[in-house]
Amino acid sequence: MxxxxxxxxxxxxxxxxxxxxxxxxxxxxxxxxxxxxxxxxxxxxxxxxxxxxxxxxxxxxxxxxxxxxxxxxxxxxxxxxxxxxxxxxxxxxxxxxxxxxxxxxxxxxxxxxxxxxxxxxxxxxxxxxxxxxxxxxxxxxxxxxxxxxxxxDEVLRVLDSLQKASKHKIATPVNWRQGDPVVISPSVSNEEAKQMFPQGYTTAQLPSNKDYLRFTNV
Structure with a gap:
């Protein structure tokens, strides 16, 4: 545009x-x-x-x-x-x-x-x-x-996403709504993730064996 x-x-x-x-x-x-x-x-x-x-x-x-x-x-x-x-x-x-x-x-x-x-x-x-x-x-x-x-509802949803991403190194996945798990930014290492997200996170098991899809709650 x-x-x-x-x-x-x-x-x-x-x-x-x-x-x-x-x-x-x-x-x-x-x-x-x-x-x-x-x-x-x-x-x-x-x-x-x-x-x-x-x-x-x-x-x-x-x-x-x-x-x-x-x-x-x-x-x-x-x-x-x-x-x-x-x-x-x-x-x-x-x-x-x-x-x-x-x-x-x-x-x-x-x-x-x-x-x-x-x-x-x-x-x-x-x-x-x-x-x-x-x-x-x-x-x-x-x-x-x-x-x-x-x-x-979509305007409100994206505002929630933007505000959350401005506070944490995260992104919001498809169809995300307030209260749903978010994904940790790929720029954050697993060691950093443990410190940034003490509540813990889960990693999706994928055929590539890459651990880039990590979910947490913030």
């Missing part, structure tokens, strides 16, 4: 949001999920932002902030929030949604849809999502077409 991607530092842009002006580097003082949506008052986006609101407490428990983006105006966002909250009763859109009428911000954040345009021929945001670490670097990017809504 061209442009901003994993490992890059988020540009320190000043953005206008439903919570007022903010500088991205000031806002990103911990894990932050930055996500874009093609347009306000559209069906898939309404379900997505409603589900983001429903999961806000789960993200907050992990110290993660949310920040939405689209090209529509602040007034449009504020009017649309009423629809989102009506669709998802009991949930409040407590996170800021930024406006980008010039399309300059979504370009810098690599959130431009290559195909979708508004009636005036202007580019629209893609259904993109960046998880940004406390160091203000992109740790993960997801990109979906306008036709496909995101899975918030």
């Amino acid at each position: 061209p442009g901003l991607t994993i490992g890059d530092t988020i540009p320190n842009l000043e953005v206008e949001t439903t919570h007022g002006k903010l500088k991205l580097h000031d806002y990103i003082d911990n894990w932050t999920i930055i996500f874009s949506h093609p347009a306000d008052f559209t069906p898939v986006c309404t379900t997505e932002l409603g589900k983001m609101a429903a999961y806000a407490d789960e993200f907050s428990k992990r110290g993660a902030k949310l920040l939405g983006f689209s090209c529509d105006s602040i007034q449009s966002h504020q009017d649309w929030i009423k629809d989102i909250e009506a669709y998802m009763p009991g949930c409040k859109v407590s996170y800021p949604i930024a406006a980008d009428p010039t399309r300059e911000i979504i370009k810098q954040l690599n959130m431009v849809d290559p195909d979708e345009k508004d009636p005036n021929g202007n580019q629209l945001p893609s259904r993109a999502l960046h998880i940004v670490g406390p160091d203000k670097k992109v740790k993960l990017s997801l990109l979906y077409p306008a036709t496909t809504g995101r899975n918030m």
Whole structure:
């Protein structure tokens, strides 16, 4: 994916949001999920932002902030929030949604849809999502077409994985979920593993007789 991607530092842009002006580097003082949506008052986006609101407490428990983006105006966002909250009763859109009428911000954040345009021929945001670490670097990017809504359980799952991997020399295997065993990084020797993981680990027995697949709980 061209442009901003994993490992890059988020540009320190000043953005206008439903919570007022903010500088991205000031806002990103911990894990932050930055996500874009093609347009306000559209069906898939309404379900997505409603589900983001429903999961806000789960993200907050992990110290993660949310920040939405689209090209529509602040007034449009504020009017649309009423629809989102009506669709998802009991949930409040407590996170800021930024406006980008010039399309300059979504370009810098690599959130431009290559195909979708508004009636005036202007580019629209893609259904993109960046998880940004406390160091203000992109740790993960997801990109979906306008036709496909995101899975918030997956966003939560990968956030759990990234946070765990940032604390330990581990990775998370296929279909991993919080509480499942993790795998020890191949860069860690068996002797080091005994010290790093005093709770112990198990090694998968493989035809190669190589001991690279080691599972532990952290």
